[in-house]
Amino acid sequence: MIHLFRVWNRCAARIRRAGQIALLFDFDGTLSPIASRPDLPRLSSSNRKMLQALAQTNRVAVGVVSGRGLRDLRGRVQLRGIYYAGNHGLELEGPRVRFLHPGAAAARADLVRIARELRKRLKGVSGVLVEDKTLSLSLHLRRVSRARRAHVRGLFARTVKPYLKRGAIRVTRGKLVVEVRPAVNWDKGSAVKLIRRQIQRDWSSRNILLCYLGDDETDEAAFRALGVHDFAIFVGGRKRTSAAVYYLRDPGEVEDFLTRVRSLRKARAA
Numbered sequence: 093m094i095h096l097f098r099v100w101n102r103c104a105a106r107i108r109r110a111g112q113i114a115l116l117f118d119f120d121g122t123l124s125p126i127a128s129r130p131d132l133p134r135l136s137s138s139n140r141k142m143l144q145a146l147a148q149t150n151r152v153a154v155g156v157v158s159g160r161g162l163r164d165l166r167g168r169v170q171l172r173g174i175y176y177a178g179n180h181g182l183e184l185e186g187p188r189v190r191f192l193h194p195g196a197a198a199a200r201a202d203l204v205r206i207a208r209e210l211r212k213r214l215k216g217v218s219g220v221l222v223e224d225k226t227l228s229l230s231l232h233l234r235r236v237s238r239a240r241r242a243h244v245r246g247l248f249a250r251t252v253k254p255y256l257k258r259g260a261i262r263v264t265r266g267k268l269v270v271e272v273r274p275a276v277n278w279d280k281g282s283a284v285k286l287i288r289r290q291i292q293r294d295w296s297s298r299n300i301l302l303c304y305l306g307d308d309e310t311d312e313a314a315f316r317a318l319g320v321h322d323f324a325i326f327v328g329g330r331k332r333t334s335a336a337v338y339y340l341r342d343p344g345e346v347e348d349f350l351t352r353v354r355s356l357r358k359a360r361a362a
């Protein structure tokens with residue numbers, strides 16, 4: 093893995109020259125630092141300004157791809173003219189596109205049941221949070237004391253086991269969060285491909301430079317969906333097991349990246 097700014101001159105030349113460019117971001121831990129509670133993160137006003145400017149730049153598309161529900165994500169980002177992919181892409185909205193995965197709602201009844209069972213079993217465990225995102229569920233462990241996390245994970249595993257066994261759901265893991273999703277073959281990579289197809293149609297061009305920035309396990313699917321000429325950028329320092337070629341250290345460096353790309357494309361549009 094290479095620190096993106098170490099080879100910036102080379103990258104900048106490609107970003108400047110690209111006919112069209114799509115900048116896709118995960119939200120938590122990428123555009124916004126991870127907070128102790130999932131309801132806290134907001135997009136900083138400087139990032140919002142920069143993303144809005146980029147979204148309005150000629151031949152630049154912007155998108156946010158998150159595990160959060162679509163409504164929740166929109167409320168936090170509050171930008172017009174960009175793509176929003178919620179629930180890992182099961183629901184997606186953007187300029188001239190609106191998508192809901194046909195299998196997304198299939199697991200709804202099971203998710204409701206699992207949420208109820210989890211809340212019952214985890215009653216009394218301090219800091220644990222079961223978040224119902226309609227098309228998926230998150231169990232947040234960040235505020236659970238270190239000593240109790242294994243216990244909570246165990247209870248979770250026991251709760252979802254029968255559902256997993258009959259193929260009703262799938263389980264994914266992130267940073268101190270475990271998620272229950274419908275058993276459909278759809279992830280952030282699928283969302284990235286869908287956005288790319290949409291942009292190709294809009295711009296009548298197949299030649300689009302894609303940048304994807306993300307910090308977690310579920311972002312790996314998005315990295316894998318990129319082509320060899322695209323920019324897969326892991327956020328969080330050097331990581332041994334990532335499909336990303338480049339890395340940035342933290343959301344602060346992501347903000348720096350936005351500023352740099354903006355000035356490259358602004359100069360080009362002028």
Ligand SMILES: [Mg+2]
Pocket residue numbers: 118119120121122306307308
């Ligand atoms: Mg993240």
